[in-house]
Amino acid sequence: xxxxxxxxxxxxxDFTPGDRYRHARGxxxxxxxxxxLTKLVMNTAQAHFNExxxxxxxxxxxxxxxxxxxxxxxGLATQDTASQAIAELALDRLRFxxxxxxxxxxxxxxxxxxxxxxxxxxxxxxxxxHIGVKPEGExxxxxxxxxxxxxxxxxxxxx
Amino acid sequence: xxxxxxAYTLLRKGNAFEDFEVGQMFAHHWGRTLNEGDNSLFTxxxxxxxxxxxxxxxxxxxxxxxVVLNPMLVLCTVVxxxxxxxxxxxxxxxxxxxxxxxxxxxxxxxxxxRSMVVGKRASESRPGFGVVTWxxxxxxxxxxLVVDYRRSNLVVMxxxxxxxxx
Numbered sequence: 001x002x003x004x005x006x007x008x009x010x011x012x013x014d015f016t017p018g019d020r021y022r023h024a025r026g027x028x029x030x031x032x033x034x035x036x037l038t039k040l041v042m043n044t045a046q047a048h049f050n051e052x053x054x055x056x057x058x059x060x061x062x063x064x065x066x067x068x069x070x071x072x073x074x075g076l077a078t079q080d081t082a083s084q085a086i087a088e089l090a091l092d093r094l095r096f097x098x099x100x101x102x103x104x105x106x107x108x109x110x111x112x113x114x115x116x117x118x119x120x121x122x123x124x125x126x127x128x129x130h131i132g133v134k135p136e137g138e139x140x141x142x143x144x145x146x147x148x149x150x151x152x153x154x155x156x157x158x159x
Numbered sequence: 160x161x162x163x164x165x166a167y168t169l170l171r172k173g174n175a176f177e178d179f180e181v182g183q184m185f186a187h188h189w190g191r192t193l194n195e196g197d198n199s200l201f202t203x204x205x206x207x208x209x210x211x212x213x214x215x216x217x218x219x220x221x222x223x224x225x226v227v228l229n230p231m232l233v234l235c236t237v238v239x240x241x242x243x244x245x246x247x248x249x250x251x252x253x254x255x256x257x258x259x260x261x262x263x264x265x266x267x268x269x270x271x272x273r274s275m276v277v278g279k280r281a282s283e284s285r286p287g288f289g290v291v292t293w294x295x296x297x298x299x300x301x302x303x304l305v306v307d308y309r310r311s312n313l314v315v316m317x318x319x320x321x322x323x324x325x
Contacts, residue, residue: 025206027206032204033204033205036200036204037200037201037204037205037235038239040197040200040201041191041201041232041235041236041238041239042189042191042236042239042240042242043235043238043239043242044172044239044242044243044247045242045246045247045249047249065235066252067231067234067235067238067252068205068235070231071201071205071207071231071232071234071235072205072206074205074207074231075202075205075206075207075208075231076206078206078207078208078209079206079208079209082209083208083209085209085211086221087260087263088230088260089259089260090258090259090260091234091255091258091308092256092257092258093254093256094254094255094256094258095253095254096251096252096253096254099251146255
């Protein structure tokens with residue numbers, strides 16, 4: 001496999017532990033992603049939506065709600081990791097490692113950690129590590145990490 | 160402080176580090192019925208391209224009664240409902256561990272959230288803050304468990320909060 005470009009994996013058989021993916025799309029985070037979604041999900045912390053109140057604090061501006069960052073990073077990875085998903089099973093070790101601000105752009109990277117039996121013939125469990133980064137000058141700053149387990153359909157039912 | 164701020168009493172929101180005790184339970188406010196618009200908007204804005212969340216024909220063929228609520232929307236809403244009680248007073252979100260999605264949720268389902276304090280300690284690196292850990296659950300209108308997880312935040316201590324907010 002060419003390490004720099006490859007077809008997207010789909011079925012359980014396509015995921016091999018050790019595979020590493022760079023997801024093709026990034027997204028800039030702005031008012032719709034942070035302010036709209038933070039309020040939509042009833043998060044009442046005005047650190048995410050009151051620019052005036054935040055000017056006096058150490059960051060001087062609104063912070064993106066960490067789980068919106070996390071949802072976008074998992075979203076950016078979804079077409080390539082869950083296009084044949086039957087269900088999202090679990091998340092673990094979610095870490096918010098650097099602040100994200102309006103105007104920042106997020107990209108997602110994925111390690112395949114594990115591909116295991118699910119006790120059924122039509123699907124297996126794939127465990128991923130997702131890493132969310134934002135460019136800052138020449139650097140890529142890690143803003144989010146998590147592990148995620150997905151029940152993924154098999155291409156062919158196991159005999 | 161402005162003349163308004165001195166003449167009117169602040170109705171403060173949220174709890175400080177000292178307000179939490181291990182074993183304390185919170186039944187969080189409001190609850191939230193999630194509808195198809197919530198799901199479509201959240202899924203589109205987070206680029207979550209799994210057709211279970213936005214294609215009803217596909218979701219029915221996969222055995223669901225209609226589109227499935229995006230599990231990240233479910234998680235964000237359960238956390239959101241818990242914010243005023245747990246983390247609104249201020250302090251960075253540190254992490255979530257041991258999260259399980261127990262069953263799918265569908266548009267029209269009403270989620271509620273509850274939490275128990277499972278740990279607290281003063282922060283060594285951040286004076287004026289402590290780390291509090293909770294176990295939280297999100298349940299549907301039939302009281303079935305939909306999601307549960309362990310969450311930790313830095314939480315501001317009362318004195319630091321009074322210096323900050325007046």
